[in-house]
Amino acid sequence: MENLKNIRVLAIVALIMASTSVAPAQKRFDEQEMKVKIDSLLFIMTLEEKIGQLTLYTSDYDVTGPTIREGYKEDIKQGKVGAIFNAFGAEYTRMLQEMAVEETRLGIPLLFGYDVIHGHKTIFPIPLGESASWDLEAIEKSARIAAIEASAEGLHWTFAPMVDIARDPRWGRIAEGSGEDTYLTTEIALARVRGFQGDDLYDLSTVLACTKHFVGYGAGLAGRDYNTVDMSDRVLREVYLPPFKATVDAGVASFMTSFNEVDGVPATGSHYLLTEILRNEWGFEGFVVTDYTSINEMVPHGIVANEYEAGALAINAGVDMDMQGGVYQEHLAELVKKGEVEEEQINKAVRRILEMKYKLGLFEDPYRYSNVDREKEMVMTEEHLDAARDVARKSIVLLKNEAQTLPLKKDIKTLAVIGPLADNKKEMIGSWSAAGDWSKSVTLLEGIKAAVSPNTKILFAQGTNINDDATQGISEAVKTAKKADAIVLAIGEEALMSGEAASRASIDLPGKQLQLAQELHKTGKPVIVVLMSGRPLTINWLDENAPAILETWFLGTQAGHAIADVLFGDYNPSGKLPVTFPRSVGQIPLFYNNKNTGRPISDEKYTSKYLDIPNTPLYPFGYGLSYTYFTYSNLKLNKPQYTMDEQIDVTVTVTNSGDMKGEEVVQLYIRDLVGSVTRPVKELKAFEKIALAPGESQQVNFTLTKDNLAFYTRNMEFKAEPGDFKVFVGTNSEECLEADFKLLE
């Protein structure tokens, strides 16, 4: 009997592998064929083998979380694991893949995942920085290159894009998203999914994307990582969910649950989020993975008494794959035996994972991504480095430029380059820099040296460290600065002061860097501040006293060249803030699309404001200067009122009224003046990045439909309501032209 069963298994396996070894010439993926294969596999898989497919473990190649499980290689050989993360490199992944394919009964290939967040080896700007480019094409290209490099190193799957809206800059992971706005985040999320997944998962240069963290992770109380999230369903649906939903519609392959609870239930155990919304409302067909040990963490959350119960809650809520916790491995079989989990639930999860393996072509050739030659050829190529420099310079935001301090002349006689981030390779690549090698990054000092004329003298002094109290280097820095015609001061945060588990209660410049800036200012030389940070910082003194400030985030491998391009005018800065810069942490959360309240801010006493600081932000959302000037005129709508089905055409003329060519992000916001529920004072609904020569004008056209005006009404219907609207078009969320229109029944 046992023998007969084995023969049957072998026959089916042979059939599955044989039919997959013939690659269809054109059409890479056949729904029917995939179904037959996966049905056959499910038919012969034991419960334990199925649970193996639902298990993801880290290798010891890299570490991204608190615990390393010993013995993952043994787990692979025993078929106890279906996917591995934190392992990359053609040789290493091939070696692990061989264990799965050759040593397990069914030889089902492993899926290799990794946090390829902003580049794999060629590191691009941190996502928040890249978002400041508002350049969807460039962002898509950056994700494309990340996919090319990652897949050439044996990877199949990236844990990106992160699409968490972040309205609190204390939260370190603000660095990893696209800032505070739902519309901008959605557009960028789509660009990244397109870049990672391309249009064919079978293509060797694409990887599965993973939209994360589902959901609300950015709304942790007080900006503390992993903290409690509590929000109305309306805010959840209107502000936090849209970027997730958009990626489902775009065919994203996977979703990652978040660590936090929402309305009292950890996201990893939320049937409402994972099944009712994600599967039933949105029709998501990919698979859901947890975040790192987040099933286990439901015990300390206090929603279950032990990991056995946690496993039941997760799988029944709709979690397909357990990242690193081992809970499914440990308890699922027993849960099925005791009838607390239906095997059908497990079959569904296994099917979703096997489908992705099939689409990647792994059943056809499990080693197709682990190719040493491709790896050598595709990684850190000239073309990738050029693209990284291009996105990096587009991500820089010019916050201040008094009296045209910038651009500097390349033949400036003597330039002092000062600060702990001026000649610092390590910090340039930012947090979550995947397989990035910081020793290959270009520092600001190197970038400047490569840009200036041969006669220019470049002096350097570090001044202080980033984050300690030492001040003894300041006098040397001042001495150096005194010999120069201008000072470039590179200050800010360490890369790992943002990212995961990196919340800050103060978002001031750390250490003694402000003192360094103040002492340099006393020399009377122009101090050009190059800020590097993973979040908005409170920089009131710099704003009042430094003649020029560039926010450069962490720009990646090519940081130094990109900043030099902007400092010396080879590139005219065009970045716009994807997030508000507050004047004080006391204002947080401070974001542009707030509500008006019944007592909007004014000079009167009983209004919604602070007594001790101005209530405006230091720099608003969408803000960013250029070396040239753009003037806006002629904002026009094609009609004064529209029926629900009519298209609203908005036009505006933008003129480059300066004397340098430049790019401008033209931003369109709306306000619904009266609704069945109150509406924000402004909402971004469209933008376009245009390039204009000096003196050139361009008419920019936008089209709105009722979908752009829709929101969750009092009865939670998603629709537009008739009434009066304002439309604003301008250079940032505060400086806009305005027009009105009416939407009819």
Ligand code: BGC
């Ligand atoms: C992070 C995820 C990441 C995972 C795997 C977790 O700690 O929250 O974003 O994908 O680790 O490295």
